Amino acid sequence: MEKKVLTQEEIEKLTILKNQFNELINIAGNVEVQIMELQLKKEQLKSNLQVLQQQEIEITKELEDKYGQGTISLETGEFSPSN
Numbered sequence: 730m731e732k733k734v735l736t737q738e739e740i741e742k743l744t745i746l747k748n749q750f751n752e753l754i755n756i757a758g759n760v761e762v763q764i765m766e767l768q769l770k771k772e773q774l775k776s777n778l779q780v781l782q783q784q785e786i787e788i789t790k791e792l793e794d795k796y797g798q799g800t801i802s803l804e805t806g807e808f809s810p811s812n
Contacts, residue, residue: 735743792801799810 796808
């Protein structure tokens with residue numbers, strides 16, 4: 730069986746193709762890491778939102794216990810009772 734040898738041009742084409750493939754795999758891996766980091770940040774934001782919502786509920790209850798139901802102007806600090 731006779732050995733056949735590729736031309737230098739053919740070897741270069743295959744090398745370029747292999748390098749491009751490896752670069753795409755590397756980029757895809759980096760994108761996946763970024764996606765995981767964003768998902769983690771999203772979960773942290775959801776957790777922070779839940780904490781803020783609970784604080785809002787607690788403050789609303791405290792104010793309603795003290796002043797009754799109504800509206801508050803944050804600009805003036807005035808409370809207007811509901812009718």
